[in-house]
Amino acid sequence: MKNFIILICLSISLCAWSKEVKLYHQADDLLDISERAYERSGRVAEQIDSIDMSRSFSVFIRVKTDARQLGKKALVTNKKVLSLQDRGFIIGTQENGSWMVGFSDGKNEPWEYSPTAKRQPINDGKWHYIGLTHDADKQEMRMYYDGRNVAIYCTNGNNNLATHNPFRLGGIDNSQWNAFNGYMKDFYFTDKVLDEEAVRKKCGKEANVLQDTLLATTVPNIKIMTFNIYHGGRELGEEVGVNRVIDVIRQVSPDVIGIIETYGSGAIIADALGYYFYLRSSNLSIMSRYPIEETHDFFKSFNCSAATIRISAKQKINYLNIWLDYLPNTHEQLQNRMSPDSIVAGEWKTRAKELNSILKDMRKMIADTRRPLFVSGDFNIASHLDWGEDMKTEHDGYIIEWPTSKLMEDAGFKDSYRVVHPDPSKKPCLTWSTMAKNELQYRIDYIYYKGKVKPIDSWMIDKHPVRFPSDHAAVSTLFEFF
Numbered sequence: 001m002k003n004f005i006i007l008i009c010l011s012i013s014l015c016a017w018s019k020e021v022k023l024y025h026q027a028d029d030l031l032d033i034s035e036r037a038y039e040r041s042g043r044v045a046e047q048i049d050s051i052d053m054s055r056s057f058s059v060f061i062r063v064k065t066d067a068r069q070l071g072k073k074a075l076v077t078n079k080k081v082l083s084l085q086d087r088g089f090i091i092g093t094q095e096n097g098s099w100m101v102g103f104s105d106g107k108n109e110p111w112e113y114s115p116t117a118k119r120q121p122i123n124d125g126k127w128h129y130i131g132l133t134h135d136a137d138k139q140e141m142r143m144y145y146d147g148r149n150v151a152i153y154c155t156n157g158n159n160n161l162a163t164h165n166p167f168r169l170g171g172i173d174n175s176q177w178n179a180f181n182g183y184m185k186d187f188y189f190t191d192k193v194l195d196e197e198a199v200r201k202k203c204g205k206e207a208n209v210l211q212d213t214l215l216a217t218t219v220p221n222i223k224i225m226t227f228n229i230y231h232g233g234r235e236l237g238e239e240v241g242v243n244r245v246i247d248v249i250r251q252v253s254p255d256v257i258g259i260i261e262t263y264g265s266g267a268i269i270a271d272a273l274g275y276y277f278y279l280r281s282s283n284l285s286i287m288s289r290y291p292i293e294e295t296h297d298f299f300k301s302f303n304c305s306a307a308t309i310r311i312s313a314k315q316k317i318n319y320l321n322i323w324l325d326y327l328p329n330t331h332e333q334l335q336n337r338m339s340p341d342s343i344v345a346g347e348w349k350t351r352a353k354e355l356n357s358i359l360k361d362m363r364k365m366i367a368d369t370r371r372p373l374f375v376s377g378d379f380n381i382a383s384h385l386d387w388g389e390d391m392k393t394e395h396d397g398y399i400i401e402w403p404t405s406k407l408m409e410d411a412g413f414k415d416s417y418r419v420v421h422p423d424p425s426k427k428p429c430l431t432w433s434t435m436a437k438n439e440l441q442y443r444i445d446y447i448y449y450k451g452k453v454k455p456i457d458s459w460m461i462d463k464h465p466v467r468f469p470s471d472h473a474a475v476s477t478l479f480e481f482f
Helices: 196-206 240-252 266-273 330-335 340-347 351-361 363-367 403-410 416-420
Strands: 006-013 016-023 057-064 074-077 088-093 099-104 111-113 128-135 140-145 148-154 183-190 221-228 256-260 276-279 285-288 292-296 304-310 316-323 373-378 445-450 453-461 474-481
Touching (some): 057 074, 057 196, 099 128, 111 148, 148 292, 221 240, 221 373, 221 445, 221 453, 256 316, 256 373, 266 276, 266 285, 276 292, 285 304, 285 316, 330 340, 340 403, 403 445, 416 445, 416 453, 445 453, 445 474
Parallel strands (some): 316 373
Antiparallel strands (some): 006 016, 016 183, 057 183, 140 148, 453 474
């Protein structure tokens, strides 16, 4: 095997050092640790030290293997062991034939991105360019497969990924036991955050840019969907439940969907749909047919996810997916005959308080008249539009000015379902609950909008050919731009 080529570039720009490390970049040079090699040991990249992982960085590698059983192996890592809880980061393999990313600062909750082999295989005998960019300042990690930004994760405090371990390629240690069965080349590291264009250039001919290049000049409409999938969709089966969630979403074919209670199923669902994927927290994620250009840090990650999405060459939208507290329990409040004033006062301790904070954080976005703005999610509470004088018989005599829907109205938003279906007695849209039929049945999932769009249809989804997989019904609205 030829000696690998090392190139380290240091330059001064704006009084700051920039570091680059390139390994195996010559046309005929690669790291062969496949089953065909006599000596199968990974390598230590001595030019990268612990300090380099303490802030922002980008790291990429080109890999090829036709191994049927990849196992769980490290491709690039500064961890000591493969455990997710161990401090550091890892780009590795999965038993399913795809790749993965895991990272942890040893203090906060660790995160893992585990895509499917159907969409992102690396054991098909072809070269694949995989890697990530870590923006410590923005608390954001972007994962790339063949030049395409397939996933964005909010790191939620996992900013310093430095360890005192060696930076390794091809294995978690020097043993052949733990070595990757395949070939590696074009390793690249920099302490800068590369943008997608730079990643694509480095990826070269493998770049998967088909969907982006097919973006229309403009699009006339957009379909938004909100869906609380109930514990990752797995309540009715770890695999079966998730597959049914995918069935429901495919039936609607939304352009953008806000997922609530994502809980580990996001990468599977996004890959099945072929969508871009942004995981804000274990709870909230955004999936889009169109590229997610930018993410926004509003309020708490468990309650709010926000993104700017490019839907055409000339159009962008802003979109928020939110979840508000499940307490107070409205069903119990009505059973206990609490007064409307007491019920409303209780809302300001949790849900209304949370929403008010979200609206304050997004003031600039609300004021931006250039782009349509959509807010959807599981508000966990009713709307004043459904609980007026004309509906008091259905609500045991209660008339309640629910503060969350009033907050949205006061901020200039319109409730898309109620714009299309203004009479709640004819179209109640009881999203809670498809399962808990012994509880209060009411609408708690919404799609709000603001800007130069209008809803032309809106509907509830609570059916599946076999069994609906969630305790919440989903909602979708088709909007037309004007």
